[in-house]
Amino acid sequence: MENRYTDKLKETLNSYHELSDSSLEILLQNCEISSHTAETYISRENKPDSSEYFLLEGILHSCHYSESGENITTGFYLPGTVITPHFARTIGGNSIYGLQFLTAGVAGSIPVTILDELRNRIEDIRIFGKKVVEEELTRSVRQNLSFRADSAKERLINLRSEYPNLENMVPHTAIASFLGITPVSFSRLRNTLAKKQHNFLSNDKRNPPLK
Amino acid sequence: MENRYTDKLKETLNSYHELSDSSLEILLQNCEISSHTAETYISRENKPDSSEYFLLEGILHSCHYSESGENITTGFYLPGTVITPHFARTIGGNSIYGLQFLTAGVAGSIPVTILDELRNRIEDIRIFGKKVVEEELTRSVRQNLSFRADSAKERLINLRSEYPNLENMVPHTAIASFLGITPVSFSRLRNTLAKKQHNFLSNDKRNPPLK
Known part of the structure; x- marks a missing residue:
């Protein structure tokens, strides 16, 4: 071995x-x-x-x-x-x-x-x-x-917390299947969460955007 | 006690x-x-x-x-x-x-x-x-x-095998919820399975219908 x-x-x-x-x-x-x-x-x-x-x-x-x-x-x-x-x-x-x-x-x-x-x-x-x-x-x-x-969104948030970075490592079809949604819904959900994250960061007064 | x-x-x-x-x-x-x-x-x-x-x-x-x-x-x-x-x-x-x-x-x-x-x-x-x-x-x-x-039908068949007679004991809303379907779909599924069971019994040559 x-x-x-x-x-x-x-x-x-x-x-x-x-x-x-x-x-x-x-x-x-x-x-x-x-x-x-x-x-x-x-x-x-x-x-x-x-x-x-x-x-x-x-x-x-x-x-x-x-x-x-x-x-x-x-x-x-x-x-x-x-x-x-x-x-x-x-x-x-x-x-x-x-x-x-x-x-x-x-x-x-x-x-x-x-x-x-x-x-x-x-x-x-x-x-x-x-x-x-x-x-x-x-x-x-x-x-x-x-x-x-849980809703599909909550299931994805749980998945990210349990298996960090999984979305960069395995086919998205497998993740969508695990979440019980279609690959198209999975892609939309990722975009929605990414936009929220972007807005959250932009509005975060502790980290003002660079001028 | x-x-x-x-x-x-x-x-x-x-x-x-x-x-x-x-x-x-x-x-x-x-x-x-x-x-x-x-x-x-x-x-x-x-x-x-x-x-x-x-x-x-x-x-x-x-x-x-x-x-x-x-x-x-x-x-x-x-x-x-x-x-x-x-x-x-x-x-x-x-x-x-x-x-x-x-x-x-x-x-x-x-x-x-x-x-x-x-x-x-x-x-x-x-x-x-x-x-x-x-x-x-x-x-x-x-x-x-x-x-x-599994399909909803298979899930109901599994449920009946694991919890015999459950449908006569608890609210059907709880069973439909456990199966992940609406109460209306649950009722339809029960009817479909009952009809199949009836046809199976009628066609079973070992148990010919009484004359």
């Missing part, structure tokens, strides 16, 4: 819970690192999947093909995060959605059976797993609420 | 993980049981909440007031279930949505600080907590996917 990815993987794991050197070592020994080009799937809808994943570089989305053949984005993952745990995104061992790179990237994977065994046996890996599940539930509940209850 | 609710509470807790008699006893000692009429809130959006809840009788929904003052249903809870854990439905100790009874009902509550202390100290209560969080994440991920990716 290349050193730069070893360090990135350790950093990712430690960001959920500070792990001992021996726990990090055993996790790394069981991890496989792989590089992917944009549009590559690491898991496919309705196909067997038996791994947990760590995103080290690039951006992934979870996605689903609608009846009309449209690829709908249901979530985003940024580098340095653990992908939604296996038990929550599979039924009978098959993935309920696809996991696809939106940019070139690097992922770590570990067989779910091995990680489960380590979580049962080693205390700090158990706590790491608990933290991952709790963070994921918090994220899922908030995103679900925002998608159901 | 009335005996019938003690039994119902034990049954609810045991349905997530079989608990020892002493663990059940200590949980019951720290639980408060209260009866509520329909439309009562046990938790209000943006207000402090410091409890975990167990739904023993009746049906609850999580809900949010939209900008236009509409009460949007974001989830349902059936009797015998633990409500979404406190950490996932609060920010800074304030609830991110309301929890309101749609029917008359009974809930148990326990201070989150006490349950957290018990989870840290007692092994089977720790596993109970883990199971609750895992079930809730699975439910949240699947509902999020269905709401984003």
Whole structure:
């Protein structure tokens, strides 16, 4: 395993819970690192999947093909995060959605059976797993609420706060799809928010325009 | 505490993980049981909440007031279930949505600080907590996917499978809101599905119509 990815993987794991050197070592020994080009799937809808994943570089989305053949984005993952745990995104061992790179990237994977065994046996890996599940539930509940209850404008503001700079990194069709609006509406919404931001800055007395 | 609710509470807790008699006893000692009429809130959006809840009788929904003052249903809870854990439905100790009874009902509550202390100290209560969080994440991920990716018809079919008979128990406005459609579209969708069911039964050769 290349050193730069070893360090990135350790950093990712430690960001959920500070792990001992021996726990990090055993996790790394069981991890496989792989590089992917944009549009590559690491898991496919309705196909067997038996791994947990760590995103080290690039951006992934979870996605689903609608009846009309449209690829709908249901979530985003940024580098340095653990992908939604296996038990929550599979039924009978098959993935309920696809996991696809939106940019070139690097992922770590570990067989779910091995990680489960380590979580049962080693205390700090158990706590790491608990933290991952709790963070994921918090994220899922908030995103679900925002998608159901907020206006498109509020949803975009939430997205920008949760995934800063995403609009400069992934196709806008994926973001529009995640927000549940058309690409044309998304483009209009961006313009509206940009104008508001411009007016806000122009009217801000603390920062008068240069003469 | 009335005996019938003690039994119902034990049954609810045991349905997530079989608990020892002493663990059940200590949980019951720290639980408060209260009866509520329909439309009562046990938790209000943006207000402090410091409890975990167990739904023993009746049906609850999580809900949010939209900008236009509409009460949007974001989830349902059936009797015998633990409500979404406190950490996932609060920010800074304030609830991110309301929890309101749609029917008359009974809930148990326990201070989150006490349950957290018990989870840290007692092994089977720790596993109970883990199971609750895992079930809730699975439910949240699947509902999020269905709401984003499925047609209204598929969403209604999923709802009927997850909450059987719900349409006979709660206001249809709440169900339409949860499905993200108008009450009129909901009524039409029910009629379409009822007709299909009728045609399916009439055409089913295994069950020929009586002569």
